[in-house]
Amino acid sequence: MGSGDNIIMEIILVLVPMILSLSVHEFAHAWSARLLGDTTAQAEGRLTLNPLAHIDPIGTLLLPVILIVSASGFFFGWAKPVPVNPTRFTRKISMRKGMLLTAAAGPASNLVLAVVSAAILAVFWHGDLVATDSAFVGLLIRMLSINIALAVFNLIPIGPLDGQKVLVGLLPYESATKFERFNYQYGSWAMLAVIIFGARLIAIPYSAIITALLTVFQLR
Numbered sequence: 001m002g003s004g005d006n007i008i009m010e011i012i013l014v015l016v017p018m019i020l021s022l023s024v025h026e027f028a029h030a031w032s033a034r035l036l037g038d039t040t041a042q043a044e045g046r047l048t049l050n051p052l053a054h055i056d057p058i059g060t061l062l063l064p065v066i067l068i069v070s071a072s073g074f075f076f077g078w079a080k081p082v083p084v085n086p087t088r089f090t091r092k093i094s095m096r097k098g099m100l101l102t103a104a105a106g107p108a109s110n111l112v113l114a115v116v117s118a119a120i121l122a123v124f125w126h127g128d129l130v131a132t133d134s135a136f137v138g139l140l141i142r143m144l145s146i147n148i149a150l151a152v153f154n155l156i157p158i159g160p161l162d163g164q165k166v167l168v169g170l171l172p173y174e175s176a177t178k179f180e181r182f183n184y185q186y187g188s189w190a191m192l193a194v195i196i197f198g199a200r201l202i203a204i205p206y207s208a209i210i211t212a213l214l215t216v217f218q219l220r
Helices: 003-035 057-070 095-126 135-154 162-170 173-216
Strands: none
Touching: 003 057, 003 095, 003 135, 095 135, 095 162, 095 173, 135 173, 162 173
């Protein structure tokens, strides 16, 4: 297989699980918002697992492909954010708590996908159903890795990441207000730092989660 074929295979092994994972992530936001009474995302066609509804041409396709081809070792991507209107949440829950639950649904869905990927990988791995160096196994390994990375990265408490809304929902009202003010003033700079140093920021929790899953499913 030539170098061109290797690059194409690498793009497929990264883009396919990333698009699937981002689609499930955004669907989880829309689904949780709908459960709480907000139909905004549903009305805009985002309550679906169809990747076409969630793909951002630049963040989901162009930038990841450029980074893969350049072999820079740096990787970043995103999908179209799901619109959420907390004023439409059921009155049985506060808007802050509703936003917390809606935001947390995205990373939670990625953790579920990571567990499912590890379980499927274990079945094929221990059952010797496919070669360990097959594209299918490579795809499952990428699904596992990408979903853990997405979950951990998105829980960093800087807007517009999900972690910011989760933390605001957990903090006392006064502290949450100060934190939101900080994000409004310095969030762009903080997000730039997160993009640059993101791999280092998530390294420890990422390693802990992936090690735990590999141990549980005896994939080490």
